[in-house]
Amino acid sequence: MSGKLSGKDYVFWLLSVITMFLIFEALGNFGNLSILSSFSQVSLYEKQLFEITYIAAGGVFAIFMGSLIFLCLRFREAVQKESREIDYFKVSMPLLIISGGILLVFSYPYFSPYLPLQLQFNLGIIISLSMILLLAITFVVYKEYFKD
Amino acid sequence: MTHKLSIELLTIIGASVILAVLGRLSLHYLAIIDTGAYFPHNVKPIVIRVIAKQYVWEFIYPNGTISYNKVVIQSGRPYIFNLTSADVIHAMYIVQLGYKLEAIPGYYYPLYIIVDKPGVYAIYCAEFCGPGHYTMIGELIVTSGSG
Numbered sequence: 001m002s003g004k005l006s007g008k009d010y011v012f013w014l015l016s017v018i019t020m021f022l023i024f025e026a027l028g029n030f031g032n033l034s035i036l037s038s039f040s041q042v043s044l045y046e047k048q049l050f051e052i053t054y055i056a057a058g059g060v061f062a063i064f065m066g067s068l069i070f071l072c073l074r075f076r077e078a079v080q081k082e083s084r085e086i087d088y089f090k091v092s093m094p095l096l097i098i099s100g101g102i103l104l105v106f107s108y109p110y111f112s113p114y115l116p117l118q119l120q121f122n123l124g125i126i127i128s129l130s131m132i133l134l135l136a137i138t139f140v141v142y143k144e145y146f147k148d
Numbered sequence: 149m150t151h152k153l154s155i156e157l158l159t160i161i162g163a164s165v166i167l168a169v170l171g172r173l174s175l176h177y178l179a180i181i182d183t184g185a186y187f188p189h190n191v192k193p194i195v196i197r198v199i200a201k202q203y204v205w206e207f208i209y210p211n212g213t214i215s216y217n218k219v220v221i222q223s224g225r226p227y228i229f230n231l232t233s234a235d236v237i238h239a240m241y242i243v244q245l246g247y248k249l250e251a252i253p254g255y256y257y258p259l260y261i262i263v264d265k266p267g268v269y270a271i272y273c274a275e276f277c278g279p280g281h282y283t284m285i286g287e288l289i290v291t292s293g294s295g
Contacts (some may be wrong), residue, residue, distance in 0.1 A: 014256075021194060035244065036244060037244045037245060039245065039263050039264045039265040040245040040246060040247070040261070040262065040263050041186040041246055041262065041266070042181055043245050043246035045177040045181065045246070047182070047246075049173060049174060049177060052169075052170065052173065053170055055164045060164075060166070070274050090257065101150065146276075
């Protein structure tokens with residue numbers, strides 16, 4: 001693999017950074033703090049400061065995370081593909097992604113800053129399940145590249 | 149200067165510029181909030197004394213009227229809540245309006261309040277003040293300015 005980056009590589013690098021930026025911004029509603037009203041001058045100042053901080057943080061996050069992902073993929077060690085009777089990666093990955101989708105659908109009603117106290121336990125369970133799912137995906141991807 | 153070094157310097161300078169801008173803006177807003185510089189200069193603010201105590205908010209109006217856990221103000225009018233505590237440290241927190249200030253025994257701190265829209269806003273204690281801390285909830289009732 002060549003150590004020199006081509007024009008195509010730079011395009012992928014940029015795309016990786018932009019994707020990370022958009023994901024970060026979408027998760028935080030582009031820094032819009034909906035819990036604060038716009039009926040006091042102080043809340044307006046806070047909203048504005050939070051928005052600027054969030055967007056700036058998104059830029060920093062995107063540059064580092066986007067570069068990390070791109071460089072890891074671009075310079076990863078070439079893996080000799082061995083033929084397997086059952087490719088567990090191809091079985092487990094779609095299952096995990098489907099589980100993630102189902103979890104997302106179930107957790108959608110909980111994405112509110114005004115969540116009643118009674119439902120906060122459920123939210124805790126959902127977050128725990130999400131972490132276990134992320135762990136499983138990380139493990140499966142890791143095992144795909146590092147067999148031993 | 150090599151290409152790599154210039155990119156490295158650019159990231160450091162970029163991050164420093166972002167931090168400097170954020171710091172400057174925060175300082176500017178903090179000064180305005182701390183001094184109530186956003187108050188209109190032609191209207192005299194009404195001073196209400198607020199005494200936080202386990203687990204109640206006591207509001208003393210300028211005419212001597214006392215109310216507990218409820219304070220009524222007019223929209224668009226400037227108010228100064230002179231905040232103190234009668235026992236332990238509390239903190240007045242009006243989430244929706246972004247106001248938050250510590251109430252410390254022996255000290256009076258001004259909270260400059262002006263609300264543009266009538267409504268009922270919850271007042272919480274944001275400093276753990278004892279076993280009944282979670283019950284220390286009040287209401288800021290904002291009535292129409294013309295009413």
